[in-house]
Amino acid sequence: MLTIENLGKVFPGGTAALAGVSMQMAQGEIVSLLGPSGCGKSTLLRIAAGLIAPSSGRVEWTPPLEKGGIGVVFQDPTLMPWANSRRNVETPLRIAGVGARERHARAMEMLTLVGLENFSEAYPRTLSGGMKMRVSIARALVTRPPVLLLDEPFAALDEITRQQLNDDLLEICGKARLSVLFVTHSAAEAVYLSERILMMRARPGAIVNEIRINAPARRAEGFRHSPQFAAYCGQISTALRAAAA
Amino acid sequence: MKAARILSPILVVLMALGLWEALVRLWQVPAFVLPAPSAIWRALLEDYASLLVSAWMTLRISITAFVLAVAGGVSLAVLFSQSRAVEMALFPLAVILQVTPIVAIAPLIVIWAGIDNPNRALLLMAWIAAFFPVLSNMTLGLRAADHGLLDLYRLYGASRWQVLTQIRLPSALPYLLSAMKISGGLSLIGAVVAEFVAGSGASMGLAWRIMESGNRLQIAKMFAALLLLSLLGIAIFFCLSALESLLLRRWHESRLEQGS
Ligand SMILES: Nc1ncnc2c1ncn2[C@@H]1O[C@H](COP(=O)(O)OP(=O)(O)O)[C@@H](O)[C@H]1O
Ligand SMILES: [Mg+2]
Numbered sequence: 001m002l003t004i005e006n007l008g009k010v011f012p013g014g015t016a017a018l019a020g021v022s023m024q025m026a027q028g029e030i031v032s033l034l035g036p037s038g039c040g041k042s043t044l045l046r047i048a049a050g051l052i053a054p055s056s057g058r059v060e061w062t063p064p065l066e067k068g069g070i071g072v073v074f075q076d077p078t079l080m081p082w083a084n085s086r087r088n089v090e091t092p093l094r095i096a097g098v099g100a101r102e103r104h105a106r107a108m109e110m111l112t113l114v115g116l117e118n119f120s121e122a123y124p125r126t127l128s129g130g131m132k133m134r135v136s137i138a139r140a141l142v143t144r145p146p147v148l149l150l151d152e153p154f155a156a157l158d159e160i161t162r163q164q165l166n167d168d169l170l171e172i173c174g175k176a177r178l179s180v181l182f183v184t185h186s187a188a189e190a191v192y193l194s195e196r197i198l199m200m201r202a203r204p205g206a207i208v209n210e211i212r213i214n215a216p217a218r219r220a221e222g223f224r225h226s227p228q229f230a231a232y233c234g235q236i237s238t239a240l241r242a243a244a245a
Numbered sequence: 246m247k248a249a250r251i252l253s254p255i256l257v258v259l260m261a262l263g264l265w266e267a268l269v270r271l272w273q274v275p276a277f278v279l280p281a282p283s284a285i286w287r288a289l290l291e292d293y294a295s296l297l298v299s300a301w302m303t304l305r306i307s308i309t310a311f312v313l314a315v316a317g318g319v320s321l322a323v324l325f326s327q328s329r330a331v332e333m334a335l336f337p338l339a340v341i342l343q344v345t346p347i348v349a350i351a352p353l354i355v356i357w358a359g360i361d362n363p364n365r366a367l368l369l370m371a372w373i374a375a376f377f378p379v380l381s382n383m384t385l386g387l388r389a390a391d392h393g394l395l396d397l398y399r400l401y402g403a404s405r406w407q408v409l410t411q412i413r414l415p416s417a418l419p420y421l422l423s424a425m426k427i428s429g430g431l432s433l434i435g436a437v438v439a440e441f442v443a444g445s446g447a448s449m450g451l452a453w454r455i456m457e458s459g460n461r462l463q464i465a466k467m468f469a470a471l472l473l474l475s476l477l478g479i480a481i482f483f484c485l486s487a488l489e490s491l492l493l494r495r496w497h498e499s500r501l502e503q504g505s
Pocket of ligand 2: 041042043151152
């Protein structure tokens with residue numbers, strides 16, 4: 001689905017954000033990018049999304065991406081404060097010129113999916129952080145993209161809300177057979193969500209390690225408290241520390 | 246709470262007026278130095294016809310200049326947002342126009358624009374006074390659009406027009422509205438200053454009434470004209486504040502404490 005080969009990115013000004021990054025993502029897979037802040041995770045995600053151009057290397061989507069073929073959720077909910085939830089979710093459809101009636105129906109469908117059907121007319125400033133993030137996720141899904149890219153979407157949320165959103169995300173992505181690239185700096189979150197974790201280190205950003213999580217894609221009840229989960233987290237923390245050294 | 250906010254300034258003004266009246270009577274201040282509020286009120290009633298005509302003329306020039314300043318400032322700012330080259334070429338000119346004291350260029354404007362039509366010179370000076378805050382705030386507002394939203398629009402392949410109308414203009418709205426509150430007052434100031442500079446007889450706005458009554462030592466009438474002038478300024482400010490509340494009430498942070 002996504003192939004990245006020998007990718008490099010040097011920002012104007014000389015910061016080498018990425019060097020020699022290669023990775024792949026298969027259809028329907030959930031891959032996490034894990035690393036300390038400043039290691040180039042966002043840069044990699046933005047290059048994959050086509051928002052910035054790489055300095056060297058190759059990024060290839062198969063089949064090639066269409067407009068609206070990719071949903072992106074940023075660290076901030078980035079909602080338009082002057083529009084209510086429903087109109088925020090409609091945004092990608094409005095850009096694509098979809099008619100008002102269909103826009104409305106699909107936005108409501110997505111809001112229901114994320115559990116906000118009763119908040120469609122609410123303005124962002126009246127919503128909690130978790131709810132805003134749900135609106136942002138609904139907006140990313142409204143074009144029914146096969147791919148979802150998330151850049152530390154839950155970093156600013158409290159632990160309970162974060163776990164709830166992790167569960168909901170797994171359910172939504174499982175149902176829709178989405179391919180997901182999930183950026184995080186939390187080892188536990190990466191273990192809980194993904195089938196594969198790509199570990200990065202900084203200056204210049206590079207992938208140093210790959211860990212496969214052998215657990216059913218639909219996490220069993222209590223996976224978070226299982227010895228297996230704790231073992232993975234321990235293994236990853238050790239590897240992260242080794243990578244940083 | 247809300248009643249207190251309206252009542253307390255009114256109370257203060259009433260007390261000040263009472264004190265003024267009392268002191269003028271007590272010390273027998275001559276009317277050509279400082280007339281009592283009651284005398285001002287009488288002057289207002291006596292001359293209200295001519296004063297209102299003058300007030301209307303000043304108001305008309307201010308409003309016309311204000312509307313043209315908003316239209317011009319917004320259009321130019323939009324143009325700037327679309328082309329960096331145009332911005333770099335024209336913005337310094339706008340700054341020069343702004344930093345040159347309006348009183349200093351007024352005689353020139355009166356000669357160039359006002360020789361056959363004095364009102365045109367007044368309009369132009371009021372416009373110059375009101376234009377810059379709109380241009381500079383609007384330019385800032387268009388640029389202050391959330392980068393995340395701009396990224397999002399790029400991701401979905403939005404056109405420049407979509408980005409302008411759906412993100413940049415709404416982002417700039419709070420900036421524009423606060424500029425309008427400033428420019429509304431400035432257009433009035435500009436109209437009055439222009440009239441002073443243009444001299445007597447050229448036009449018959451409130452500034453002319455003030456000069457005229459000053460020359461004839463009708464100080465009470467002068468105060469009456471001043472009173473009308475500040476009422477105009479207050480009315481303009483309140484209208485624009487009301488417009489701001491109306492447009493931003495539902496979403497903007499500055500309205501948070503007023504509930505949803
Ligand atoms: N637009 C930019 N211009 C210059 N340097 C940048 C830019 N964006 C990111 N960087 C630099 O690139 C490096 C990686 O940044 P980023 O991808 O945001 O890291 P992460 O998301 O892992 O925290 C950092 O050192 C950052 O300062
Ligand atoms: Mg980041």
